[in-house]
């Protein structure tokens with residue numbers, strides 16, 4: 001047994017992924033009295049809907065002729081609220097292990113441990129991870145002198161810093177790190193930015209004062225030794241420029257990678273998790289996969305398909321968590337029991 | 346109408362395309378490897394292609410939105426476009442593009 005100092009949470013269900021399908025699963029599981037903890041790598045709920053296209057209208061959600069990704073997320077959170085889900089953001093599930101009694105231990109990169117009877121993987125296209133520039137040999141610098149986020153500002157103090165990108169992260173960190181860096185160069189492919197105009201103005205002012213160096217171009221190659229960066233070749237419109245740099249921060253946004261899911265011993269089909277279409281169970285009983293991450297004959301990657309999968313999965317999960325209770329199928333329109341759970345009766 | 350798509354191994358594929366389809370959709374429909382994770386919403390840039398320089402002038406100019414997304418392409422070149430933002434039409438019959446490394450799905454063997 002784990003010693004008690006380990007922060008262990010015991011729950012009915014751990015949902016991996018807080019996108020629309022994961023959020024709706026809380027609701028379906030909640031109607032059947034199952035308690036959920038939701039873990040997501042992003043800093044807020046909504047998954048792809050919130051990260052990739054919060055403002056874009058979606059036209060194929062039943063009952064909503066038009067709804068934005070953000071509105072849909074907000075509505076789903078509200079709908080799940082009566083069931084008191086616990087959200088854990090900014091963490092990645094790294095470990096998933098089945099115990100002899102059939103329950104699971106789920107661990108995160110922040111060191112949390114969850115003991116749960118059911119695991120629901122609703123991880124969409126996987127976990128969002130930074131896009132890495134296709135520069136040969138960049139791996140050996142990663143975590144030493146190439147970083148995709150700033151965890152500790154001190155890592156950049158008195159360094160010759162090179163920031164690449166034209167969005168908010170690139171501009172914000174240019175402004176924040178300039179005062180402590182030895183030198184700072186911002187590289188972007190064009191003289192226009194998709195960042196907040198105020199940050200762009202501030203950055204231009206710093207460039208005019210000679211406090212930072214702004215270069216139009218893109219990263220070509222890296223030079224250094226043992227993971228310690230020394231300089232970066234920048235391809236510019238009219239040739240090449242070599243910039244002395246000891247730290248590189250590329251900010252090209254996020255993309256989805258399957259990540260640790262691939263290592264959990266589940267049957268996969270072309271990087272998707274194979275499930276049955278009755279319970280949406282994976283090859284490991286007690287682990288379900290719903291939404292874009294699963295695969296079965298005829299699968300359509302639609303949010304509405306994920307909702308359907310969540311409802312059927314919940315019935316099966318109920319039988320695992322409360323094997324002795326008979327599952328009575330009820331409607332929210334007519335069942336006072338369900339309405340009480342929703343707090344409307 | 347047709348498009349010609351060069352894959353990551355340098356092999357050119359001749360694909361039947363339909364008027365009004367996005368080039369990304371044609372590529373995906375023929376099961377060539379393209380990530381296109383946002384499904385054509387101009388929000389992910391993982392449908393990035395290099396357009397044959399001869400064809401570049403025949404395309405409509407990239408919208409501001411497309412330009413913004415191209416900022417998130419780590420291997421951008423002057424002939425970079427997002428294939429979900431190119432709609433097939435008569436004038437583009439014969440269009441030539443090359444799949445960009447940054448748009449490669451994880452599944453595709455290296």
Ligand code: FES
Pocket residue numbers: 369381382383384385386387388389390391392414427428429430
């Ligand atoms: S498919 Fe996402 S930008 Fe084209």
